[in-house]
Amino acid sequence: MLAHQLNKQPNQHLLHLYLSNMKLAWHFFKQEYQHSHQRLLRWTQGVLLLFILTLGQSSESIQHYLNNNLQGLLGADAVISQQQSLTAKQRAAVSELTDEIVVTEQIKTTLTHKGQWQQVTLKAVDEQYPLQGQLLTSQSLFAGAESDKGLANKAQANGQATASGPKPGEIWADARLFASLSLSIGDVIQVAEQHFKVSRVLHHEPDRLMEGHNVDMRAMIHVRDMETLGFAADLIHYRYLIAANSGQINRLIKWQQEVIPAAQMHHKQGAHPLALFWQRTENFLGLASIILFFMAAIAIDQLAQVHMKKDQYFSAICMSLGVTKATGIQVSFFKWLMGIVCLLPVVLLFSTAFHYFIIHWLSETFIDLNWQWHFWPALKSIGFVIFVFAVFHAPVWVSLRTSSVARLFTGNNKGVSHWVSKVSSILVLVAVATTYSDNGLLTLMLVTAIALTILLMIAMSWGALTLGEKSTKRFSGLIPFTLFMMKQRLVSKSTQILGVGLCAFLLLFTLMLLKDLGATMTAYQRQHDGNVMVSQASEQQLDYIEHWAAEQGVKIRQAKPYMYAKLLEVNGQSLAEFSQKPSDSMATFNRPIRLHWNEALPQNNEVAEGLYWNKKRQKEGNEQGNEKGNKQGQQQDNSQHWQQVSVEQEVMTDLGLDIGDKLTFFIGQQSITFNISASHVFKPGAGSITFWVQMPQAGVVHIQAPRYSMASLELEAQQWSLLPTLWQKFPTLRMVSLKELTERFDVILAMITKVISGFSLMIVLLATVVILASISALEGKEKKKNSIIMSFGFSKTTCLHLNVIEWLVTALITATGAIAGTYIAGLLIYQSQFSLTYQPNFIWLLAALSAILLLVAALGVYASRRNLQSSVRQLMAEG
Numbered sequence: 001m002l003a004h005q006l007n008k009q010p011n012q013h014l015l016h017l018y019l020s021n022m023k024l025a026w027h028f029f030k031q032e033y034q035h036s037h038q039r040l041l042r043w044t045q046g047v048l049l050l051f052i053l054t055l056g057q058s059s060e061s062i063q064h065y066l067n068n069n070l071q072g073l074l075g076a077d078a079v080i081s082q083q084q085s086l087t088a089k090q091r092a093a094v095s096e097l098t099d100e101i102v103v104t105e106q107i108k109t110t111l112t113h114k115g116q117w118q119q120v121t122l123k124a125v126d127e128q129y130p131l132q133g134q135l136l137t138s139q140s141l142f143a144g145a146e147s148d149k150g151l152a153n154k155a156q157a158n159g160q161a162t163a164s165g166p167k168p169g170e171i172w173a174d175a176r177l178f179a180s181l182s183l184s185i186g187d188v189i190q191v192a193e194q195h196f197k198v199s200r201v202l203h204h205e206p207d208r209l210m211e212g213h214n215v216d217m218r219a220m221i222h223v224r225d226m227e228t229l230g231f232a233a234d235l236i237h238y239r240y241l242i243a244a245n246s247g248q249i250n251r252l253i254k255w256q257q258e259v260i261p262a263a264q265m266h267h268k269q270g271a272h273p274l275a276l277f278w279q280r281t282e283n284f285l286g287l288a289s290i291i292l293f294f295m296a297a298i299a300i301d302q303l304a305q306v307h308m309k310k311d312q313y314f315s316a317i318c319m320s321l322g323v324t325k326a327t328g329i330q331v332s333f334f335k336w337l338m339g340i341v342c343l344l345p346v347v348l349l350f351s352t353a354f355h356y357f358i359i360h361w362l363s364e365t366f367i368d369l370n371w372q373w374h375f376w377p378a379l380k381s382i383g384f385v386i387f388v389f390a391v392f393h394a395p396v397w398v399s400l401r402t403s404s405v406a407r408l409f410t411g412n413n414k415g416v417s418h419w420v421s422k423v424s425s426i427l428v429l430v431a432v433a434t435t436y437s438d439n440g441l442l443t444l445m446l447v448t449a450i451a452l453t454i455l456l457m458i459a460m461s462w463g464a465l466t467l468g469e470k471s472t473k474r475f476s477g478l479i480p481f482t483l484f485m486m487k488q489r490l491v492s493k494s495t496q497i498l499g500v501g502l503c504a505f506l507l508l509f510t511l512m513l514l515k516d517l518g519a520t521m522t523a524y525q526r527q528h529d530g531n532v533m534v535s536q537a538s539e540q541q542l543d544y545i546e547h548w549a550a551e552q553g554v555k556i557r558q559a560k561p562y563m564y565a566k567l568l569e570v571n572g573q574s575l576a577e578f579s580q581k582p583s584d585s586m587a588t589f590n591r592p593i594r595l596h597w598n599e600a601l602p603q604n605n606e607v608a609e610g611l612y613w614n615k616k617r618q619k620e621g622n623e624q625g626n627e628k629g630n631k632q633g634q635q636q637d638n639s640q641h642w643q644q645v646s647v648e649q650e651v652m653t654d655l656g657l658d659i660g661d662k663l664t665f666f667i668g669q670q671s672i673t674f675n676i677s678a679s680h681v682f683k684p685g686a687g688s689i690t691f692w693v694q695m696p697q698a699g700v701v702h703i704q705a706p707r708y709s710m711a712s713l714e715l716e717a718q719q720w721s722l723l724p725t726l727w728q729k730f731p732t733l734r735m736v737s738l739k740e741l742t743e744r745f746d747v748i749l750a751m752i753t754k755v756i757s758g759f760s761l762m763i764v765l766l767a768t769v770v771i772l773a774s775i776s777a778l779e780g781k782e783k784k785k786n787s788i789i790m791s792f793g794f795s796k797t798t799c800l801h802l803n804v805i806e807w808l809v810t811a812l813i814t815a816t817g818a819i820a821g822t823y824i825a826g827l828l829i830y831q832s833q834f835s836l837t838y839q840p841n842f843i844w845l846l847a848a849l850s851a852i853l854l855l856v857a858a859l860g861v862y863a864s865r866r867n868l869q870s871s872v873r874q875l876m877a878e879g
Helices: 002-006 014-032 036-073 088-097 152-158 175-181 223-229 246-259 275-288 290-320 325-362 375-402 405-410 416-436 440-472 478-488 490-528 539-552 584-589 613-624 627-640 649-655 697-702 717-729 738-777 779-791 796-834 842-863 872-878
Strands: 078-082 100-113 116-125 135-138 160-162 170-174 188-191 194-204 217-222 237-243 264-267 532-538 555-570 593-598 605-610 644-648 662-667 670-682 693-696 708-714 734-737
Touching (some): 014 325, 036 290, 078 246, 100 175, 100 717, 116 717, 170 188, 194 217, 246 264, 290 440, 290 738, 375 416, 440 796, 490 796, 532 539, 539 555, 539 717, 593 697, 605 649, 734 738, 738 779, 738 842, 796 842
Parallel strands (some): 116 217
Antiparallel strands (some): 135 160, 135 194, 532 734, 555 708, 605 670, 644 693, 662 670
16 A cells, blocks of 8 residues: 555646645554654644743733723823923914813822821813713712723723713712722812812723823812912823824824924824833743743754654655655655644644633733734744744754665664754744844843853753763762763753753742842842832922921931933934834833932942043042142033933943933923933942932033932831821822832732743643653663663663662752752842842752752653563564
């Protein structure tokens, strides 16, 4: 039958030939389907395909949700948002370009009620509000309990549509604020010595676009009350809701860029404010998947040895019957493709389930996020991963293409295919890094950490096995013999150790980093920052706090001034034109940042590159040769060189900035251009208040803008009751306790831990496959080794003991390398990102070492049990 199928007439139609080869491939695929190497290959492909497909679907669902959020909760066709109100001339220009305008004012303040306080976003509206959509409220807290979590669809079922906002003297609070301050309808809240009656529960605002991780509680008042409260104008955020068609929006965008470039503008034809953030989240997870692709490459490389032998043997038979090499390659390709096609239904089923659970989990953050399957992204993900698998499997087909009949029968796996295997793996990893990289620093850190871990694992495995074999070769016993045998299989054992070690390293590093980070940061802040952080205080408020602290015995740890500045241009280019890569720095610079000024380099900073101004002045003064010259040098520098800044080093790398670049900031009502003269990094030991951008103190006299300060306080337990009085006097004072900061930090860590736990599950599965694949690839040699040992009169029990010792040594090297890599990576990241010393919990590390040791050894011994099913008779038969 085989000869008949292989000797079809050469003049038959090409399609008929392909069909014949596909039938033959299906025949061999069914025969090999239950073989261990085919099962392991399916596991490897399935895990990687499941991860990429689920990631793509979840990301697409988020982006789809954000687009719907933009369309449904912008509250207008376009919105102009800025810290200052439009001038009369600007307002008239906007009115000429649009159909209708509604203005809202927002301010972050603190409400107090019966000794309790809560920071809220207070919003002021007039009778024309809302412009689009429905404002939903109720007179009972329970009538809209469901709708407080939802958007329009849930709120409409519980809340009542309200024609306009609150009347003067009234305040509406959302459900969470009711619970936080123990409010009831009819209660009176005092804000800046003015009383407001709580009249309704606020359920849904049609213009509450999700612009960030904003979980502020909400309250609403009339715009006239905002005027009587007398808040400083620079603290109020103005939003202009505009009704306009597409042509008017385009003209409005052009006008905004020319007249008010510091303002933010969102419109329904554009992208959601969080679109780039979630693009970067996807990129980060994709970049982290490099380790998944690397482990898949190791597993497939091990399995390729078995596939190569079987396909070579089949191709040799084909060629001996007069068939071309192309037939063997086609059958091998069709057989490989059939494995993927049969795998896809299972992967799609599990991906659907995982996608559902992820959407359900994310719905706590993204309210009304619904599950939906996206077909085109799924096809792209599947196509990309199949292409990667083809590249990984290419050495098998190359070996069939470049070998002769005699060489195919001998099963020689060396040569071109060996190097194709290594090069193809590197190319795939480079392609993945390039595809998902949007941040040079992040990519460099991740790839460097993985590369260092790989080198460390290889060095440890080669060094330990070589040293162990040489130091015990004069002794007899099972351990010296085991080390000798492992040394003879150094390459295969190193590959095995590398795959498992990378898994252990990633698990240890991520879990321990998160475990230690919270405690380390909390301890550091408690030591240097006290237990209350003031994030924004005006000059008047800071003067009062200093006087109040002296009277009450409250310690002020530190206080640093700043003013708000919006980055407009880099080297004459707008920020959007200069950098289009999504990043944390880019997202932050799209909003006003805190610009700090100082006379000397802060104690918690150090210069990374360039020359800081106080260093420059000192150098100029020294060249003068005396103290008088030093003063003259300082004065000259202050008057001529105040337009310079120092930028945080990570921001420089993130945005691709260099020393000498020009940054144009909008400060107050001025556009000012600064030269980057230096970059700085955080240095521990003097508080954690630091700033991304700093300028000389001499520049303050040249800039007319409101000035604020950040400060940190240390309160005793009995002094906490003093805070409500302070907030009643200054409701706009932004102040938060260390406990609240820690709770927010813990929430973020908990979210990251959940993501990493799911990612780690994929790692564990692939690590298991790597172990099983390495065992499967060497199964024949292991059986031969055991047969030889038994031919000298030893029992299978002795072979089992040797196997146990071998896996214990493998697990010991793996665990030690993982812990060493974790410790080194922890030191590097803590130092580069936080400038802190990494101090891990060594008891926890030893416990992790023991767990890894036992699990790897147990899995290895269990998976190797088939290798013990050998005999001397089998050895003689093979010989």
